[in-house]
Amino acid sequence: MLTRRGAGALLLGWLTAVSPPLSAVAAVDGGAGRPGAAERIAPGVEYRAFSVPGPHGSTRVHVLTVDLRRGVRAGLLYPGAVAARRAVSRMVEEQGAVAGINGDFFDIDERQHPGVEATGAASGPAVLAGRALKAAVPQGQRFGWAPPPGDTSRDVVGVGVDGVARTGQLTLRGRLRTRGGSLPLGGLDQYALPVGSIGVFTPQWGPPSRARAVCGTDLVRAAPCTGDSHELTVRAGRVVSVADRPGSGALPAGTLVLLGREGGAEALRRLGVGTAVEVDYRLTSDGPVPFTFALGAYPLLRGGRPLPGLDTAAALPRSAVGLADGGHVLRLLSTDGREGDSTGLTLSELAEVLRSLDCEEASYLDGGASATLATRDPGSGRVTVRNHLDHDTEREVPNGIAVFAR
Numbered sequence: 001m002l003t004r005r006g007a008g009a010l011l012l013g014w015l016t017a018v019s020p021p022l023s024a025v026a027a028v029d030g031g032a033g034r035p036g037a038a039e040r041i042a043p044g045v046e047y048r049a050f051s052v053p054g055p056h057g058s059t060r061v062h063v064l065t066v067d068l069r070r071g072v073r074a075g076l077l078y079p080g081a082v083a084a085r086r087a088v089s090r091m092v093e094e095q096g097a098v099a100g101i102n103g104d105f106f107d108i109d110e111r112q113h114p115g116v117e118a119t120g121a122a123s124g125p126a127v128l129a130g131r132a133l134k135a136a137v138p139q140g141q142r143f144g145w146a147p148p149p150g151d152t153s154r155d156v157v158g159v160g161v162d163g164v165a166r167t168g169q170l171t172l173r174g175r176l177r178t179r180g181g182s183l184p185l186g187g188l189d190q191y192a193l194p195v196g197s198i199g200v201f202t203p204q205w206g207p208p209s210r211a212r213a214v215c216g217t218d219l220v221r222a223a224p225c226t227g228d229s230h231e232l233t234v235r236a237g238r239v240v241s242v243a244d245r246p247g248s249g250a251l252p253a254g255t256l257v258l259l260g261r262e263g264g265a266e267a268l269r270r271l272g273v274g275t276a277v278e279v280d281y282r283l284t285s286d287g288p289v290p291f292t293f294a295l296g297a298y299p300l301l302r303g304g305r306p307l308p309g310l311d312t313a314a315a316l317p318r319s320a321v322g323l324a325d326g327g328h329v330l331r332l333l334s335t336d337g338r339e340g341d342s343t344g345l346t347l348s349e350l351a352e353v354l355r356s357l358d359c360e361e362a363s364y365l366d367g368g369a370s371a372t373l374a375t376r377d378p379g380s381g382r383v384t385v386r387n388h389l390d391h392d393t394e395r396e397v398p399n400g401i402a403v404f405a406r
Contacts, residue, residue: 041375042098042405044070047386052353056315057343060336061353062373062387064099066403069328074159076128076293077103077400081206082189083119085396088372093383095402099375101332102319103400104296105144105366107191112222113215119208121191122398124153124296125170125283130161132283133204134189135172136296138218141192144298144366148309148347151298157321157363158294164327166287167361170294174200174281176258183267187213187259188281194218195226196263200256200279209248214261230265232258232277239275242268295399297321297363304360306351316344317371317390321401322359331357332401334373337390369395 038046044067052059066072077100079086085106092100104122123142126133136153154169174185176198186197193199193213201210215225233241234256246259256279260268271277285291299307300320317338322331333354336342345353347364354362369390376383385394 041378042072044068044072045098045403045405047099047375049386052345052349054315054343054345054349058341059315059345060342060388062334062336063357064101064332064373064375064403066099066330066332067328068159068163068165068330071406073404074165074293074330075402075404076126076133076295077402078128078133079398082126082134082204082398083121083191083206083208085120085398087394087396088400089374089383089385089394091400092374092376092402096404097376097402098405099332099373099403101321101334101365101374101401102370102372102397103365104398105142106398107143107212109143113212113225116211116215116225117209119191119212120396120398121189122296125156125172125294126296126399127158127170127283127291127294130290130292132188132281135187135283136170137190137192138194140219141216141221145311145314147298148307148311150307150309153296155296155298155363156291156294157297157323158291160287160289161292162289164289165323165330166289166327167297167299167323167363168285168287168291168294170283170285170291172281173284174279176200177278177280178271178275180270185279185281186264192216192221193259193261193264195261198258198260198264198268200258200281201251202256203251203253205251207248207250210246210257210259211248213259214246226261228265229259229261230268231260232268232271234258234277234279237276237278239271239273239277242273295401297365299362300347300351300364301354301359301362304355306348306355310347310351312346312348315346315349316367317369318345318350318367319365319371319373320350320354320362321365322354322357322362324358324360326360330401331359332373332403334371334387336388337369337371342388366397369393370397372397
């Protein structure tokens with residue numbers, strides 16, 4: 001009987017023997033085992049596919065290699081609002097990218113809070129063109145599989161202002177100031193607020209209701225919605241309206257909504273219409289270089305080594321991003337879905353595949369039906385999904401990683 005430890009050794013041994021660096025990996029033609037050349041998507045951008053045998057069957061893996069030193073840029077795939085979703089291929093098309101992959105886990109389940117719509121917003125932080133787009137929900141409110149020990153909803157992957165890809169954590173720092181004092185902000189355009197906190201919603205949130213933000217607790221996503229909430233609408237630095245329940249609808253430019261729950265709601269009730277209010281916020285990184293773009297993603301490799309506690313049981317369709325050559329090279333990876341012969345990978349196997357591709361760091365993205373890798377044909381300009389999708393359907397997602405070439 002092959003143990004999980006033995007299976008991991010077999011997988012790594014096969015990868016090491018057949019394809020140590022990605023430059024040596026031969027694409028597999030239709031799964032028939034005939035080697036093929038890499039496909040050039042743009043200068044500095046190459047696509048390859050290969051199959052990985054494992055104890056649970058073979059898995060088809062699709063990898064896009066992006067050399068950030070070749071005039072190629074990575075950015076955020078973004079549907080135009082935080083609480084919105086769109087297919088990866090459509091976002092690649094609309095944003096003029098040459099390729100893209102799905103991104104963070106997101107709020108998708110409406111069954112836990114009957115009558116409260118799922119927002120579609122991502123769980124982790126996001127940075128778009130150097131500006132804070134959203135902050136992370138409490139760890140217990142995160143969607144996705146049970147996280148390995150040590151990762152948090154603040155974990156991200158992205159590219160710094162120096163053009164180098166890196167992983168890190170982003171933490172919200174913000175305050176609400178009035179003549180009577182100041183209060184900390186616990187949320188920025190996120191679908192769940194910490195218990196007792198105040199969150200700020202901006203026009204970038206979009207039209208969906210803010211009701212989901214006061215449901216669940218920091219530890220239990222399915223906990224009931226609180227009956228104690230209060231929100232203020234702020235325009236031109238002053239409170240213009242108040243409400244005892246979360247509202248909905250797109251916010252005009254220059255308008256903010258402050259939403260409090262429990263203790264945060266009590267504090268906001270002291271601020272009536274006409275109160276002068278100043279709101280400031282930022283996402284601070286645990287590293288020295290600010291991100292020009294970032295999105296929620298959860299660690300797999302550090303220093304070329306898989307992190308402890310990675311799942312060894314659930315083989316599923318996966319997406320991930322690996323960092324090689326000191327962060328100058330990105331590897332965007334997605335596997336085939338649950339259709340056909342591909343079985344998917346465990347998190348442990350996913351880490352081993354990325355390690356075999358010379359990645360020094362790697363993070364996993366949303367998987368399952370979300371796993372999508374799309375590229376633009378350099379000749380026709382047509383955008384095509386490269387992996388075999390779960391149930392042959394492209395799921396709409398809240399964000400992803402885009403690749404732009406000159």
